[in-house]
Amino acid sequence: MSLLDLAPVVPVVVIEDAGTAVPLARALVAGGLPVIEITLRTPAAADAIRRIAAEVPEAVVGAGTVRTPDDVTAALGAGAGFLVSPGTTPSLLTAMVAAGVPYLPGVATATEAMTLAEQGVREMKFFPAEAAGGVGYLKALSGPLPDVRFCPTGGITPANARSYLSLSNVGCVGGSWLTPAVLLAAGDYARIEKLAAEAACLRTSP
Numbered sequence: 001m002s003l004l005d006l007a008p009v010v011p012v013v014v015i016e017d018a019g020t021a022v023p024l025a026r027a028l029v030a031g032g033l034p035v036i037e038i039t040l041r042t043p044a045a046a047d048a049i050r051r052i053a054a055e056v057p058e059a060v061v062g063a064g065t066v067r068t069p070d071d072v073t074a075a076l077g078a079g080a081g082f083l084v085s086p087g088t089t090p091s092l093l094t095a096m097v098a099a100g101v102p103y104l105p106g107v108a109t110a111t112e113a114m115t116l117a118e119q120g121v122r123e124m125k126f127f128p129a130e131a132a133g134g135v136g137y138l139k140a141l142s143g144p145l146p147d148v149r150f151c152p153t154g155g156i157t158p159a160n161a162r163s164y165l166s167l168s169n170v171g172c173v174g175g176s177w178l179t180p181a182v183l184l185a186a187g188d189y190a191r192i193e194k195l196a197a198e199a200a201c202l203r204t205s206p
């Protein structure tokens with residue numbers, strides 16, 4: 001099964017303290033969101049991925065903000081089960097293809113999506129979704145590029161997520177709203193679980 005079909009929402013997590021990783025992942029899984037993207041933006045990221053991969057087997061943990069081949073190596077070393085990038089360079093794509101785990105290279109235009117499709121890639125992150133044209137842009141791409149599917153990320157909220165999820169070329173959406181820094185700092189995992197449970201219903205509930 002494709003990464004895009006495992007859950008309607010992929011929480012995008014910026015983690016400052018690796019000690020929060022396991023309870024955070026457990027809360028997201030309990031809420032119904034097993035796919036978790038840990039961004040490689042903080043020194044704690046690799047350790048967080050390592051801990052989740054080791055201690056929360058129900059989670060599918062991957063690395064986000066992957067920008068270089070070295071990032072791919074670091075993510076795989078930590079045990080990342082998938083890779084997500086904000087944009088795509090030739091060397092990054094080569095490293096992602098060779099990684100042996102699912103990957104979502106970032107695109108923001110028709111030309112970028114076509115360039116990846118030429119390389120055989122059919123699943124991509126659309127970033128920054130709202131700023132790059134949002135639901136209207138993605139809907140327009142579904143005509144000429146019906147075989148390409150996206151995970152839009154960047155500016156997705158509980159208010160607009162359902163519109164994205166209703167598109168034929170969107171498998172899931174990504175967003176940081178489920179794991180705000182204030183809840184992580186407070187250790188409010190019950191609230192995170194509740195946010196995850198609400199998000200897990202987005203595709204089906206009216």
Ligand code: 3PG
Binds near residue numbers: 155174176
């Ligand atoms: C990111 O890489 O920061 C993601 O796209 C999350 O964006 P968001 O904070 O707008 O959800």
